[in-house]
Structures are given as C-alpha cells and as structure tokens.
Amino acid sequence: MKRAFASSLALLFLLSFAIPAQADTNEKRTWQDETVYFMMVDRFNNLDSTNDQGVNVKDPRAYFGGDLKGITAKLDYIQSMGFTAIRLTPIFQTEPGDYQGKKVTDFYKVDPRFGTLSDLKTLVKEAHKRHMKVILDFVTNHTSSRHPWVNDPAKKDWYHEKWEISDWNNPRQIETGWLNGLPDLAQENPEVKRYLIDAAKWWIKETDIDGYYLDDARYVPKSFWQGFANEVKAVKKDFYLLGGIDSNDPRYIADYEKDGIDGFLDYPFYNEASKVLSNVNQSLAPLYRVWKNNVSYYDHPYLLGTFLDNDRTVRFTRLALENKQNPITRMKLSLAYLFSTPGVPIVYYGTEIVLDGGKAPDNHRLMNFRTDDEVVNYIKKLGELRGQLPSLRRGDFTLLYEKKGMAVFKRTYKGETAVIAINNTNKTQKVHLTNAQLAPGKELRGLLSGDLVRSSKNGYNLISDRETAEIYVLAKKTGLNIPFIAALIAVYVLFGLFLYYAKKRAKRSR
Structure with a gap:
C-alpha cells in the first residue's frame, strides 16, 4: 500500500514534467474523451445479501448475487483506474433465472435481485459526484415470454408472428423474426413505439443516467430509431446512444448512424484485435485498415466503442492461452493499443485481473478483487496518460x-x-x-x-x-531534467519522513 502511494506520487510528477506545456486539457468534455468500464451486474460485487434469490456461485447459469449497491461500493476502485464512465447490463425486471437481464417482464421496474430504484439513483448520484457517467442497457427488440403482454388479447398486435430467422441477409427477417425464441416486439406499431420511447425517457428523468446501450439494434426497424433518438436526446443534453450491431461490415453498421445512434460497438475492430493482439508476430496493419475504413464510412468515427472482449465473446485471456502466450504480457500490450488509438475504449470487468473464460456463460465468471494488481496498475498508467494527453483522445491517427x-x-x-x-x-x-x-x-x-x-x-x-x-x-x-529529479527526491524524502513520524507516533501510543 505504501509503495503504491509513493509510486503514484512519482507517476504524477513524471507526467507533470514529461508532458509539454502546450497540451490543453481544459476543453469541453465529450463522449470521445470517455473510457468505459463495462459490468455484468449479477457477476460483479454482492453487497446486499437481502436480495439474494436463487444464488448459487457454483452453477454458471444461476445468480451470483451481484447488485447495484455492490457497484456503488466499487466506484472508487473503478475511478482509480482512470475510467470516466460505467456501463451496466440490463437492470429492468426480468423472468426468474435471467441473470443477464434481457428477458424483460416490466420496463418500469428494477429487478429486485439487483436492488431498488433508490439503489440505482444512489449509484448514478455517486458516479456523478466522481464526474463519471452511467450507461444503461435498454432492451427494445423483445420481451420475456412471461411478460403480461404475451397473453393479453388486446396486445396481440404488439408482437410479430412467431417464426425464427433463417436468412441473416434478409432485413425483413432480421427485423421481424424471433431472436433466440423471444417474443419479438412490433416497433412499427405506434403504441409499441410510444411505450418504449416513453419508458426510455422516464428512466432518464427519474435517475439522471447519461446514455443507453442499444443491444441487438439491427433487429429493430431503422424507422424506429430516428424517433427514439430524437425524443430521448431532447430529455438530456449530450445523451449518448451506443448501438450493438454484430456485423463485420462497417458500411452496414454506419447506415444506422443517420438514424440518430451516436456510436457503435466496433466489431470490425474487435475481430481484428482479437486475432492480431492475442498472439505474437502478428502484423498490426489490419487494425490500421479498420481505422481507415471507419474514417471513410462514419461521420463520427471517434465515437465508436473499441473493445477486446465483452459478455458475448470468448475472453481475451482465453484467446492468448489458446495461442500459448502469456496472458498478462498480451493484455498489457493490447490495452496500450486500445487506450492510445481512436475510439471510446470499453473494458469488460475482470480484464484488469486477466480473468479467463470461454463461451457464455463461462465468460460471465465472478469478479475477484483479491488478485495480483500488475494489470490494474498498468491500466491506471494508461488512464492517466489518456486523461493528460488530448492527442490520445482527439488526435488524428x-x-x-x-x-x-x-x-x-x-x-x-x-x-x-x-x-x-x-x-x-x-x-x-x-x-x-x-x-x-x-x-x-x-x-x-x-x-x-x-x-x-x-x-x-x-x-x-x-x-x-x-x-x-x-x-x-x-x-x-x-538536458538533465533537474526539476523532475528534484521533485522525485522530494517525494521519497517526504515519504520517508511520513514513515518516521508514523512509527514515532505508534510508539507513543503504545
């Protein structure tokens, strides 16, 4: 702990003397300046045992007990690594057993297994105190098969007729088929559209969140997104809409930008990064080509969310292990690229402890806060540099x-x-x-x-x-950096004096 304190002070002095004076860090903060820490609520931190329903940490498909209070308790930990925003998996009330929160049964309630509306408000308030933004996942494509609407004759036309998608290149099938067997909402129905938009606006007004992640955005008609974006952004200035479109074609993804979605998970980046950076002696040219494509196709390429893994992919650590590489070495190198190149870095919980995991649910393992902090400290350095150097957030590439x-x-x-x-x-x-x-x-x-x-x-x-x-x-x-050397000496002298007087005081107490 004491060494970490001294090292942190030394790093601050290093940055203050190494970074040229012309760097301007006082510009208005925008979403391209953010760094996002993404958590699966149920898997992160269990602080409130009173909402532990069906918890079994030995069953990878059961609840692990993570809750909103647990996240609030770890905000300082997240902020210490330099993250300026957090993103949560869906917190709306879902059917029993759905720890991922995607089978919604009520769009206006927090799932009791995660906490209460008051807990969410507290989380947002505490995040804002730390100048951190909060992004919620908002499910618009489907509901749970147990949602009251499913068996309500008056809501029959709120859903598309049941059938599975067979042609993934057919827009009509993608937008009207049932994904993973879940009842597909008919967003072209004015009542459905109105309900979803009103619910989205309600959460902003009620909790003061800063953005939405729109999962499965391509399964919803484009005509819906324009009205959704216009009304939601009218509620709060600079509200961020991040789309999830699992495609490797930037032209296909960028087409949704004109409908009001600000940024998208950069799957083309992920597909190259997961191959190139998880193994040694791989050319980085494919990653640069991804960026050149982004500049060509997007109006706002700096708002794309870049990532090494997430809740839908095999963990980056697993990829490195499969390539017979040291996962810590691979992770540090990859994070350096992620934090210093264009885009909004989104880091999946557990990356900082090099958490392993294969396909879901293995990639949803429980977070462990009692592990080696080598990568944690490396992320802290990267976060500090990204905050200090505007060129790493806004510069050309x-x-x-x-x-x-x-x-x-x-x-x-x-x-x-x-x-x-x-x-x-x-x-x-x-x-x-x-x-x-x-x-x-x-x-x-x-x-x-x-x-x-x-x-x-x-x-x-x-x-x-x-x-x-x-x-x-x-x-x-x-020449010799005299101010830095003097400052560094001063840090260790002061730290030595601190230890001396602390020991002296302890002796007096005894």
Missing part, C-alpha cells in the same frame, strides 16, 4: 512504420504530438523515423517505461523490447 508486428503510430492535436510504439514481435526491434515523419531537433519522452529518444541529424531511432508498448510525447530537447 497515422501509421509511421509497420513490419511483421512492429508498428509505430503518430497522433497530433493542437500542437501536441504523441507517438505510440507497439512491438508485437518476439524480438527487440529498432525503428528509424525520419525528419519528414517527426519534427527534427526534438526528443521523444516515453511515459509508460520512461524511455527517452533524442533526435539525431537524420531523425529518431527507437529501440523497443519484445512484446512491449511505449507512448511518447514529442517535446523540445532538454
């Missing part, structure tokens, strides 16, 4: 070098230049960057591992250890 897994990228924003070096190979690599690629006569200050690269007559020579990443800022050349 240029590939300077790529060869068989060794890649160097540049991001610039309002006079600030960041350089990201990713060595995804099993050997130390040397890269030469020319004066045409980077302004001459300066130096690159490494902020993850403290590397320093001074320019020569012909440019910059970077040396990168195997399977590591470094984030640099381009700055004026310096």
